[in-house]
Amino acid sequence: MSLPESMSRIVIVGTRSRIDEAIDALYSVGAVHLIDHITGADEGFSIGHSRPYTSKASERLLKVRAMEKELSIDKHTKAPSVPFDEISRKIESGGVESVDEEVYRVIDERNRINQKVTELNARKTDLETLSVLPVDLDLYSGYESISVLVGAVSGDPSESLKALESAECFISADRKKGGAVAVFVRNDDKDKASAILSDYGFTEMSVPEGKGPAAEALSETEAAVAAAEADLVAVGEQIEALREKHKTFLKAAEERLSITVEQGSIPLHIATSDYSYVVDAWVPTKQTAAVVDGITAVLGDSVHMEVQEDRGRNLHESEEAEERFKEAPTKMKNGNYGEKFEYPTKLVSVPKYQEIDPSILIGIFLPLFFGFMVGDVGYAIPFIILGAYGLKVAKNKDWRAIATVLFFGGIWAFLFGLFFFGEMLGMHFIGSQTATSTTWEVLLGVTFPDWFNGVIVGIGKLHEVTFLLKLSVYIGIVHLMVGYVCGYINIRMQHGNKAAFFEKGGWIITFMGMVLVCWALTEILFNGRPVEGDFMYITLVGVALLVAGVAVNFKTEKIQAILELPGIVGNILSYTRLAAIGMSKAGMALAFNYIAIFMVADGLGGMAGIIVGLVVFSFCHLMVWTLAILSGGLHALRLQYVEMMSKFFVGGGKLFNPLAIRHKQTKPVSSQETVSAKKSTTEV
Amino acid sequence: MVDVSTGTGLIAIGAGLAVGLTGLGAGMAEKDVGAAAVGAITEDPGLFGKAMIFMVLPETIVIFGLVIAILGIFVMNV
Numbered sequence: 001m002s003l004p005e006s007m008s009r010i011v012i013v014g015t016r017s018r019i020d021e022a023i024d025a026l027y028s029v030g031a032v033h034l035i036d037h038i039t040g041a042d043e044g045f046s047i048g049h050s051r052p053y054t055s056k057a058s059e060r061l062l063k064v065r066a067m068e069k070e071l072s073i074d075k076h077t078k079a080p081s082v083p084f085d086e087i088s089r090k091i092e093s094g095g096v097e098s099v100d101e102e103v104y105r106v107i108d109e110r111n112r113i114n115q116k117v118t119e120l121n122a123r124k125t126d127l128e129t130l131s132v133l134p135v136d137l138d139l140y141s142g143y144e145s146i147s148v149l150v151g152a153v154s155g156d157p158s159e160s161l162k163a164l165e166s167a168e169c170f171i172s173a174d175r176k177k178g179g180a181v182a183v184f185v186r187n188d189d190k191d192k193a194s195a196i197l198s199d200y201g202f203t204e205m206s207v208p209e210g211k212g213p214a215a216e217a218l219s220e221t222e223a224a225v226a227a228a229e230a231d232l233v234a235v236g237e238q239i240e241a242l243r244e245k246h247k248t249f250l251k252a253a254e255e256r257l258s259i260t261v262e263q264g265s266i267p268l269h270i271a272t273s274d275y276s277y278v279v280d281a282w283v284p285t286k287q288t289a290a291v292v293d294g295i296t297a298v299l300g301d302s303v304h305m306e307v308q309e310d311r312g313r314n315l316h317e318s319e320e321a322e323e324r325f326k327e328a329p330t331k332m333k334n335g336n337y338g339e340k341f342e343y344p345t346k347l348v349s350v351p352k353y354q355e356i357d358p359s360i361l362i363g364i365f366l367p368l369f370f371g372f373m374v375g376d377v378g379y380a381i382p383f384i385i386l387g388a389y390g391l392k393v394a395k396n397k398d399w400r401a402i403a404t405v406l407f408f409g410g411i412w413a414f415l416f417g418l419f420f421f422g423e424m425l426g427m428h429f430i431g432s433q434t435a436t437s438t439t440w441e442v443l444l445g446v447t448f449p450d451w452f453n454g455v456i457v458g459i460g461k462l463h464e465v466t467f468l469l470k471l472s473v474y475i476g477i478v479h480l481m482v483g484y485v486c487g488y489i490n491i492r493m494q495h496g497n498k499a500a501f502f503e504k505g506g507w508i509i510t511f512m513g514m515v516l517v518c519w520a521l522t523e524i525l526f527n528g529r530p531v532e533g534d535f536m537y538i539t540l541v542g543v544a545l546l547v548a549g550v551a552v553n554f555k556t557e558k559i560q561a562i563l564e565l566p567g568i569v570g571n572i573l574s575y576t577r578l579a580a581i582g583m584s585k586a587g588m589a590l591a592f593n594y595i596a597i598f599m600v601a602d603g604l605g606g607m608a609g610i611i612v613g614l615v616v617f618s619f620c621h622l623m624v625w626t627l628a629i630l631s632g633g634l635h636a637l638r639l640q641y642v643e644m645m646s647k648f649f650v651g652g653g654k655l656f657n658p659l660a661i662r663h664k665q666t667k668p669v670s671s672q673e674t675v676s677a678k679k680s681t682t683e684v
Numbered sequence: 685m686v687d688v689s690t691g692t693g694l695i696a697i698g699a700g701l702a703v704g705l706t707g708l709g710a711g712m713a714e715k716d717v718g719a720a721a722v723g724a725i726t727e728d729p730g731l732f733g734k735a736m737i738f739m740v741l742p743e744t745i746v747i748f749g750l751v752i753a754i755l756g757i758f759v760m761n762v
Binding site for chain 1: 755
C-alpha cells in the first residue's frame with residue numbers, strides 16, 4: 001500500500017540569453033515535469049518561440065526519417081549505439097546531407113528503372129495482343145483516307161464486319177484469351193465499324209511504335225524487360241548495401257535530432273518575456289534540493305528558483321489551486337518487487353496523486369491466487385522456468401508482465417503444490433492406490449522418507465472440497481477487507497475522517513456484519529446449530545453491525561445501501577473460484593491420469609503400453625498446463641481488478657514524465673565530454 | 685453399467701444443469717460485452733484493463749454454477 005511519490009511545485013526564473021543552457025540543465029537533472037504555460041496566466045509573459053536551431057534540426061530529421069523509410073530501417077532494425085558527441089559532430093559537419101545525396105542518387109535510379117519497367121510491361125501487353133495479327137507495326141498508321149481500328153474483342157466479329165463493303169479486316173478470335181482485331185476502313189465508314197465492333201466488347205488500343213512484325217517487337221521488348229529487371233536487382237543490392245552502411249548513423253542521427261528538436265521546442269511550453277523566462281514544474285519533493293543544486297551549478301547567478309508548494313494529498317489543496325496547477329503528476333513508487341506489477345495497474349488506469357497505488361497489493365495477491373489455483377509441483381516447475389526465461393529475455397512490457405506473474409505465481413504454485421496439496425501432475429506424492437487414482441509412491445515403487453510425510457499437509461483437491469471452499473471464502477474476506485480499508489484510507493487522506501467514515505466506514509461495518517450474519521446462517525441452516533450462548537451473541541453482534549452499517553450508508557447512498565447488500569455476498573462467493581478452478585484442474589488431471597495409466601499403460605501392457613501411456617500422459621498434461629495459464633492467470637487478475645480494486649481505486653492520474661534524454665541508439669558521454677557535446681547541441 | 689440410486693442420478697443431472705445453464709447464461713452476457721469491448725479496444729488500446737473488467741464480470745455466474753455442482757456431487761456424497 002504505497003502512495004505515489006510526494007511532489008513539490010517549483011518555479012525557475014532566469015535570463016533569456018542563457019535559455020539554451022537552462023534547457024540543458026533541466027534535461028540533465030532528469031526530475032523536472034514541466035507544467036504547460038497558459039497564455040494570459042501571468043501578466044507580461046507569453047508562450048515562447050522554439051529555438052532558432054530547431055528548424056534546421058527538424059529539416060534534417062525529416063530527411064533522416066525519409067531515408068529510413070526508403071531503406072526500410074525501422075524500430076526493429078538492430079544497430080550498435082554511437083557516442084552522443086560523435087553523432088553530434090557528424091551531423092554538424094553535414095553528415096545528414098552527404099548521406100542524403102548518396103542514398104537518393106541510388107533511390108532515384110531505382111525509381112527511374114521502376115518507371116521504365118512499367119512502361120515496357122505496358123508495351124509488352126499491347127504487343128502480345130497484336131502479335132496474333134499478320135500486320136507489320138508500321139502498316140497500322142500513315143494513311144490519309146483510311147482509318148484504322150485496332151483493339152481487343154471478346155467475341156468473333158467476322159460475320160458482322162462483312163456488312164462493310166470496302167473494309168480490310170484482320171481478326172484473330174480466341175474464346176479463352178479473347179481476340180484481336182484490326183479493321184482498315186474508309187474514313188466515312190469509321191463510325192459504322194465502331195458501332196459493329198462495340199457489340200463484341202471492343203476496346204481500342206494505341207499501336208506501339210516500331211517496325212516489322214509485332215512478334216519480333218515483342219521478343220525485343222521481353223529482352224528489354226529482363227534487362228531492366230536485372231538492373232533493378234542490382235540497384236536493390238546497392239540499396240541493401242547502403243542500408244547496412246548507414247543504418248547505425250541514421251538511427252543514431254534520428255535519436256540525436258529528435259532530442260534536439262524536443263529541447264528546442266521547450267520554450268513553447270514555458271512563459272517568456274523580452275528578457276526572461278519562467279518555468280513552472282513539478283519535482284519529487286525529496287529531489288528538490290538536488291534539482292536546485294543541479295541547475296545552479298550550470299547557471300550560477302543568472303537563475304532564481306523557488307519552491308512554491310509541497311502538494312499534500314488532501315483534495316481541497318488541489319481544488320484551491322490555479323487550473324494548470326490542480327493536478328500533480330503521479331510517480332509510482334513501489335520498490336523493486338512492486339514496480340514489476342505496475343503494469344497491471346496501468347492497464348486499468350494510472351493512480352491519482354491522492355490515492356493508494358494498488359501495484360504492491362497486486363504483487364502480493366496475484367501470484368498467491370495464481371499459485372493457489374494451480375497448486376501442483378508438476379505444473380509449477382515449467383511455470384518458474386518459463387517465467388525466469390521470459391524475465392531474462394523479454395523486452396516487450398506485455399511479455400514481461402506475463403513472465404513476472406508466471407515466475408512468482410509458479411513459486412507459489414510450487415509451495416502450495418509441495419507443502420499444502422502434496423501433489424504433482426494431479427497425483428499425490430504419498431498414499432495408496434484406489435480404483436481411479438494412484439500416487440507417486442505406488443507409481444515409482446518407492447517409499448518417501450518419514451520427514452517428507454511430515455512436511456506435506458496433503459489436502460486432496462477433490463476430497464476436502466468443503467474445507468477448500470471455506471478456505472477460499474476466508475481468503476476472500478481478508479482480500480476484500482484490504483480493499484475496503486484502502487478505500488477508507490484514500491477518503492481519509494482526501495477529505496478527512498468524517499467523510500471517510502460516512503463514505504467507506506459504513507461499508508466496512510456492513511461488510512463485517514454481513515460476514516458474521518452469513519456465517520451464523522450457514523451454521524444454523526447447514527449444521528443445525530442452536531442459537532444460544534456465545535453463538536447467539538456473535539449472531540446478534542453481526543445483525544447489529546449490519547443494521548448500523550446500513551444506517552450509516554443510508555445517509556450518503558440512500559436506497560443503494562440496501563440494494564448493494566447481495567453484492568457483498570456475491571463478492572465473497574466470487575472467491576470460491578479459487579477452490580473451484582483448482583478442483584477443475586485436479587478433475588481434468590485425474591481423468592487424464594486414469595486414461596494414461598489405467599486405460600492405456602495397463603490396458604496395452606508391456607513396453608508399448610508404457611510408451612503410448614507416456615505420450616498420452618504428456619500431451620494431456622500439457623493441455624491442462626496451458627489452460628492453467630489462461631484460467632489461473634485471468635481469474636487471479638479479475639479478483640484484483642473487480643473484487644478488490646473496485647473498493648478503493650479510482651485512477652485517472654497523469655504519469656510523471658520528467659525531461660530527460662533517453663538513450664537507445666546513442667551512448668551518454670562522460671562528464672568531460674558533456675560540455676563539448678552541449679555546445680554542439682545548440683549548433684546542430 | 686454403474687449402479688446408482690435415483691437420488692444420486694438426480695444430483696448428477698442437477699450438477700450438470702447448474703454448470704451448463706450458468707455457462708449458457710454467462711456466454712449470452714459475454715457475447716455482447718465482448719463485442720463492445722473489442723470495438724472499444726480497437727479505438728483505444730489503453731482501455732484494455734477496463735474492458736477486461738467488464739468482460740469477466742458475467743463469468744462469476746459460471747463459478748457459482750460450478751460451486752453448486754461441486755457441492756452437489758462431493759459434499760452430498762454421491
